[in-house]
Every structure is written in C-alpha cells, then in structure tokens.
Amino acid sequence: MIQTKNTRIELRIKPEDKKVIKKAAKLTGLSLSAYIVSRILPSAKKDLVEAENISLDNTDRDFFFKLLSNPPSPNDELKKLLKSAS
Numbered sequence: 001m002i003q004t005k006n007t008r009i010e011l012r013i014k015p016e017d018k019k020v021i022k023k024a025a026k027l028t029g030l031s032l033s034a035y036i037v038s039r040i041l042p043s044a045k046k047d048l049v050e051a052e053n054i055s056l057d058n059t060d061r062d063f064f065f066k067l068l069s070n071p072p073s074p075n076d077e078l079k080k081l082l083k084s085a086s
Contacts, residue, residue: 013021025035058066076084 021035022032025032028035030038
C-alpha cells in the first residue's frame with residue numbers, strides 16, 4: 001500500500017537559514033522537505049520516548065518496589081480525601 005503525503009507543515013525562518021538547509025539537502029541528494037523530515041523525525045521520536053518513559057536509578061527503583069510490595073497505611077489526609085470523594 002502506497003501512502004500519499006498530503007499534510008503540510010509551514011514554518012518561517014530567516015532566508016540565510018533556508019539557504020543553509022537547502023545546501024545541506026542538496027549535498028545529501030534529498031529534497032528540502034525530505035531532508036527536514038529525515039532530520040526532525042528521529043529527534044521528535046527521541047523526545048517522545050524520553051517524555052513517555054521513566055528512568056529510575058537502583059535506589060529509587062528499589063524504593064518504588066518496596067512501596068508497591070508494602071504500601072503505607074493511609075494517613076488522615078488521604079482518609080479525609082477519600083471520604084469527601086465518595
């Protein structure tokens with residue numbers, strides 16, 4: 001199945017910046033659009049992975065699993081909150 005490209009992104013940049021990008025695109029044999037997408041998409045995916053994943057060091061990981069295994073008893077504030085929510 002061939003997917004058509006039918007969505008546009010517009011951006012405004014300085015003319016000298018566009019010249020630099022066009023020159024780099026030409027050197028790599030890509031169109032301006034293909035060059036921009038090839039450079040931006042991996043970076044965007046990396047940003048999403050970093051934002052959507054949580055990394056813990058060993059100490060924090062152990063603490064987290066300890067809390068999951070042995071959760072603390074609800075304190076007065078939590079009891080009050082749960083009571084008001086029902």
